[in-house]
Amino acid sequence: MSLQLFTQYLFSGITYGILYAIVAIGFNIIYNTTGIINFAQGEFVMLGGMCAISLHEYMPLPAAILLAVIITGIIGGLIEIIFIRWLDSPSVLRMIIITIGLSILIREAALFVWGESVRSLPYFNGDAVTSVQIFGANISPQVLWVIGVCSVIVVGLSLFFQFTYAGREMRACAANRTAATLCGINTRSKITWSFMLSAGIGAVAGCVMSPITYTQYDIGPGLAIKGFTVVILGGLGNSMAAVAAGLLLGIVESFSIIVVPMAYQEVISIAILLIVLFVRPHGLFGSSETACLQDF
Amino acid sequence: MALLEIKNLSRSFGGLQAVSDISFSLVEGMIKAVIGPNGAGKTTLFNLICGNIPLSAGTIRFQGQHIERLKSHQIAALGMSRTFQNIKIFPGMTALENVMVGCHTRSRAGFIAAMLRLPQTFREEREIRRRSLELLELVEIPQTADCEAASLSFGQQRAVELARALAAGPSLLLLDEPAAGLNIYETAELARLITKIKELGVTILLVEHDMSLVMDISDEIVVLDFGRKLAEDIPARIQQNRAVIQVYLGDDEDA
Amino acid sequence: MGISKRNIPVLLLIALVVIVQLITAGTDTSFYLTQLTMTAYYSLVIIGLCLLMGYAGQLSLGHAGFFAIGGYVSAALTTHNLIGLRHNQLIELLNKTGLLSMGQDIYGEKILTVIPWAACLAAILVTIIIAFAIGKPVLKLKGHYLAMATLGFGIIIFRFAMATEYFGEADGISGVPPFHLLPGLTVSGDFGARISNYYIAWGLVLLGMILSLNLVNSRVGRALRAIHGSEEAAAAMGINASRFKLYTFVISAVFAALAGVMLTHYNGGIGPSEASVMKSVRYVAIIAIGGMSSLWGALCMGVILNFMSLRGMFGSYDGAVFGAILVAMMLFAPDGILRLPLLKKLWRKNGPARN
Numbered sequence: 001m002s003l004q005l006f007t008q009y010l011f012s013g014i015t016y017g018i019l020y021a022i023v024a025i026g027f028n029i030i031y032n033t034t035g036i037i038n039f040a041q042g043e044f045v046m047l048g049g050m051c052a053i054s055l056h057e058y059m060p061l062p063a064a065i066l067l068a069v070i071i072t073g074i075i076g077g078l079i080e081i082i083f084i085r086w087l088d089s090p091s092v093l094r095m096i097i098i099t100i101g102l103s104i105l106i107r108e109a110a111l112f113v114w115g116e117s118v119r120s121l122p123y124f125n126g127d128a129v130t131s132v133q134i135f136g137a138n139i140s141p142q143v144l145w146v147i148g149v150c151s152v153i154v155v156g157l158s159l160f161f162q163f164t165y166a167g168r169e170m171r172a173c174a175a176n177r178t179a180a181t182l183c184g185i186n187t188r189s190k191i192t193w194s195f196m197l198s199a200g201i202g203a204v205a206g207c208v209m210s211p212i213t214y215t216q217y218d219i220g221p222g223l224a225i226k227g228f229t230v231v232i233l234g235g236l237g238n239s240m241a242a243v244a245a246g247l248l249l250g251i252v253e254s255f256s257i258i259v260v261p262m263a264y265q266e267v268i269s270i271a272i273l274l275i276v277l278f279v280r281p282h283g284l285f286g287s288s289e290t291a292c293l294q295d296f
Numbered sequence: 297m298a299l300l301e302i303k304n305l306s307r308s309f310g311g312l313q314a315v316s317d318i319s320f321s322l323v324e325g326m327i328k329a330v331i332g333p334n335g336a337g338k339t340t341l342f343n344l345i346c347g348n349i350p351l352s353a354g355t356i357r358f359q360g361q362h363i364e365r366l367k368s369h370q371i372a373a374l375g376m377s378r379t380f381q382n383i384k385i386f387p388g389m390t391a392l393e394n395v396m397v398g399c400h401t402r403s404r405a406g407f408i409a410a411m412l413r414l415p416q417t418f419r420e421e422r423e424i425r426r427r428s429l430e431l432l433e434l435v436e437i438p439q440t441a442d443c444e445a446a447s448l449s450f451g452q453q454r455a456v457e458l459a460r461a462l463a464a465g466p467s468l469l470l471l472d473e474p475a476a477g478l479n480i481y482e483t484a485e486l487a488r489l490i491t492k493i494k495e496l497g498v499t500i501l502l503v504e505h506d507m508s509l510v511m512d513i514s515d516e517i518v519v520l521d522f523g524r525k526l527a528e529d530i531p532a533r534i535q536q537n538r539a540v541i542q543v544y545l546g547d548d549e550d551a
Numbered sequence: 552m553g554i555s556k557r558n559i560p561v562l563l564l565i566a567l568v569v570i571v572q573l574i575t576a577g578t579d580t581s582f583y584l585t586q587l588t589m590t591a592y593y594s595l596v597i598i599g600l601c602l603l604m605g606y607a608g609q610l611s612l613g614h615a616g617f618f619a620i621g622g623y624v625s626a627a628l629t630t631h632n633l634i635g636l637r638h639n640q641l642i643e644l645l646n647k648t649g650l651l652s653m654g655q656d657i658y659g660e661k662i663l664t665v666i667p668w669a670a671c672l673a674a675i676l677v678t679i680i681i682a683f684a685i686g687k688p689v690l691k692l693k694g695h696y697l698a699m700a701t702l703g704f705g706i707i708i709f710r711f712a713m714a715t716e717y718f719g720e721a722d723g724i725s726g727v728p729p730f731h732l733l734p735g736l737t738v739s740g741d742f743g744a745r746i747s748n749y750y751i752a753w754g755l756v757l758l759g760m761i762l763s764l765n766l767v768n769s770r771v772g773r774a775l776r777a778i779h780g781s782e783e784a785a786a787a788m789g790i791n792a793s794r795f796k797l798y799t800f801v802i803s804a805v806f807a808a809l810a811g812v813m814l815t816h817y818n819g820g821i822g823p824s825e826a827s828v829m830k831s832v833r834y835v836a837i838i839a840i841g842g843m844s845s846l847w848g849a850l851c852m853g854v855i856l857n858f859m860s861l862r863g864m865f866g867s868y869d870g871a872v873f874g875a876i877l878v879a880m881m882l883f884a885p886d887g888i889l890r891l892p893l894l895k896k897l898w899r900k901n902g903p904a905r906n
Contacts, residue, residue, distance in 0.1 A: 037695040083882065091885075092694040093610055097839055098881045100612075100832055104874030112871075221828060225706060228699050236695075263714030270703040270710075277700050278688040346787065372789035380787075386780035388844070389773070396770075397777045401789035403770050407798050410769035411762040417769065424770070464789060 007137035009254045015143050017250020018150040022205040023227030024242040026198040032174035032237050033194040036095045040103035042220030048072045048203020049215035053119045069203040076199025080192045110217040121210040142211050149208045153201050154243055229273035235283025299324045299499050305354035307344055314340040316523045327500045329510045332520035338503045342472055346378055347371045373401045377466035379457045381473040385445045391456045392441040395428035398463025431459040451482040471502035475509050487513050568753045584749045586861040590854055591752035592814040597853035598759045599806025600834050605844035607799040608779035610698050612831050613705030614807050619826035621808025622815035624674035626724040628665040667730035671812045682804035690796045709826040723822030730816035738816040763846055836877045842887020
């Protein structure tokens, strides 16, 4: 394989990988504060992209994206307030079914509003044929946008959880909700915030990815299962490991085209998910002893 | 020959030695009690014997057979039954059905036979029902047979659990704090019941906090402290044992 | 044995099946039978899944996958022309044993295909093997992990059907021949065979129901409920939880696969949408509404909702309706619609008093 082709595959893998990582971080944020895996996580990405595309007709791109992220964040918060908040220690099965039901409802609503058509945001710089030369490979500047923006999210989140008061409160809430409540932390509002945050970063990813991957009402479930694969690869609740795992999955998927036809690509990543679940359910990086120690 | 023989049994969780180097044996037909302050390792010991958690070192022999590598359902099938400290009754089933589950190891009907309701399955089912009713009578709550088990009183639930454990026809019965949560009258009832079960030829190992019950019914007592065996003797002499008194009443010199 | 209390619902179901058929015959609305037949096959999937979810307590978000395995294997074997391979030793052997049949397609070309009986058995066998292979590791998982693993399995089957030429990619397989079950009984979408197909389908549902009820009210059923209640206590009773869960998984997969085989022959084809995640979610939704561990509840809801959906009563909101049902049920009546507080009160007032 030529260096040029290798670089091409590599960047494609990194782009997708970082998208999966963002979805995975969204899963982890909600899981850490509530113990729920939100099956509607992929829908947040779709909503972010769709809202931005619609808003862009009326306003410049940065404003449209900002507003789309805020709207999606509010939707995330509302979901928590309307459907999750008042349930009294629901069983895992119940939460799985509720979030699956919500994902269907969001998807159907999107189908109703935006139809089946495939849409996309314009490229942030230039257009579809603009490219930057890296090791002889033509890389779209949008790819650099994705990598840049997502890196900022990851670093920003880790700083947020490490150094801000709100972030530390959320971590306390994750470690032991009862103890956090006893320390005077309003755990309820922290949970709502975690849904908003999770939906918001999903929406950011949905916007920066839109020019490359396009946005359609039904992209959610596919992203959710990839995101979950990454969550499992990195170990449930561990967001830093999720970034590494996301890149790994993206790159493996991208290079798998060499040996497996494109149509089977999703089969590859889900097979990886199943194998990891069977062999190392606590993740590639975690050990079974520390699997119970959650951290962001 | 000893029915149950435990040798140099150890189990650690991370750096904590929950059970270390414990040995004792249980002769057929006796009631043996394991006592000790909170955190002495009683429950861990129980879980090790039942195969609920793997051991770190040592051997356990039941009816002469090594069981330390077996899974808990395999050990149960060999004839070791147990009850649980915080009652684990099967919800959504009647008291009778709960006891019928206990007959599991004594019956055979598999998936196919059960689906087709073969004649021998039918007969087996009738036999299980008859036996379970008998056991409910033995534990003196036959009137509860068709009540949902979860709706019974605490004492009755204990009795159902006991009947369920006996349904397997065990040679060894492990009782995990059977008197926990019972008042003194219920405890006295329980003592009578346990003695009755012993008379049926079932060997009993129990973990218990209630000293009066333990001193009343046990033939021998093992005292644990910090995961080690402190003493093993008949009740009268355990009551006189200086080390045991220290553990329970605190060290005189420190006081 | 006389008519015991437990047999009454079964007899009611038989009566209802016959009465519905007579009504449609009397009112000249026998076109309903088509949807009722399809409903019956979907209900078969639901009975099987109810055993797994309600009694063994294991969630499966991939049951449409088993339905599709049954349907696709049967469809592929009965439609793919083996004439080019007829000198292959294996094919020759199969032909000699009567497992293959020679026919002609509409252009007069000779086609050599597997007979439906053999294809059906092959489909069931493949399902059993896959269910064992996938069930063994999957059932060790719990909660979210189990949900995602079964969902993943479902998606793999869906993607595989979509991407494989042998299975017709996005178009699926059509032209599946009728299935001559017994002399005079043929599973096909032929108008003339509408009534007999209705009875075949409901006969299978009845059979599935009786077998399941027997299972639930047996030593095995009690063991399953015990596992559901407390796996630790069940193990202390000598119950091998993983084996019981696995066998239930396989049985429920076989129910789904059999339904897939039959419906494929009835419709004359199968497409990848049968394997889609939405289908699996829909099966789960119906069981949730019926009240998890209630075979009759699941069957009732399965019949009502599938029939309404097949008649197109939800229009383009089909998916949304099922999504809304799922959310509403889990929020307000997680124990099923029959155990809603309001209905429960009515039941207490008018129904037989409980002990």
